[in-house]
Amino acid sequence: MSKFLTISSEWLIGCAISAMAYTFLFYLNGWLTNSLVFGLGVNWIYLPAGLRLFLTLIFGLSGALGIAIASFLISYYGDFPHELTLCIGVGLISGFAPYLARYFVFSNLRLESDLSNLNFPKLISCILIYSLLSAGLHQWWFSTMTLEDTGSVNHFVVMFIGDVLGSLLLISLIKYCLDLLRKVRQTAH
Numbered sequence: 481m482s483k484f485l486t487i488s489s490e491w492l493i494g495c496a497i498s499a500m501a502y503t504f505l506f507y508l509n510g511w512l513t514n515s516l517v518f519g520l521g522v523n524w525i526y527l528p529a530g531l532r533l534f535l536t537l538i539f540g541l542s543g544a545l546g547i548a549i550a551s552f553l554i555s556y557y558g559d560f561p562h563e564l565t566l567c568i569g570v571g572l573i574s575g576f577a578p579y580l581a582r583y584f585v586f587s588n589l590r591l592e593s594d595l596s597n598l599n600f601p602k603l604i605s606c607i608l609i610y611s612l613l614s615a616g617l618h619q620w621w622f623s624t625m626t627l628e629d630t631g632s633v634n635h636f637v638v639m640f641i642g643d644v645l646g647s648l649l650l651i652s653l654i655k656y657c658l659d660l661l662r663k664v665r666q667t668a669h
Contacts, residue, residue, distance in 0.1 A: 493542075494538075494543055495545050497546065498535045498542065498546025498550070499550040501531060502528055502531055502551070503554065505650075506550070509526060509646070512527075518638040518639075519630060519635055520560065521559075521560070522639045523639075524645070525642055527649060529614065529650075532547050533651075534650070537578075537582055537595060540582070544576050544579035549575075551571040552571030555570040566627070573614070573617045573618050581609045581610035581613055581614075585602065585605060585606045589602050607647040607651075610643070611640050614643050619631050619636040
């Protein structure tokens with residue numbers, strides 16, 4: 481029973497951390513890149529894309545679910561029309577596109593579950609696969625839901641570029657901070 485509670489609490493913690501971190505970075509990105517918005521749900525630089533990928537690589541399904549819940553709420557109470565089906569779809573795509581990319585990368589690129597063999601080429605593959613899935617599924621969904629001024633090839637391309645750039649920037653920032661932390665620890669000893 482205690483093993484189940486431990487797994488259950490770890491799962492809930494991963495889901496909660498993912499939802500809160502994604503929500504925070506979504507609004508921070510909106511503030512930082514307000515002038516780079518191309519259209520509804522499309523930005524030339526989208527930092528939360530990197531966080532989506534990072535969280536699903538770390539937390540797996542609980543990370544995907546946390547992102548999906550946060551994205552649904554952001555969409556429903558934000559700029560999207562207050563249509564439940566539309567916003568559920570946006571949430572599911574936001575959370576599960578990186579999870580699908582994770583599955584593909586773990587299966588086909590032989591990425592270890594602890595990410596110990598995550599190197600630069602595998603990371604770039606991860607980012608490109610995720611960005612293609614995310615941009616493609618989002619724009620397909622927007623087109624299917626007949627949202628005005630969405631779902632075009634231009635929207636797909638800009639969203640793909642924004643996801644790639646946002647992922648590269650965020651993951652580079654995380655790596656820089658980890659390297660800096662490692663140097664500070666070495667200096668302290």
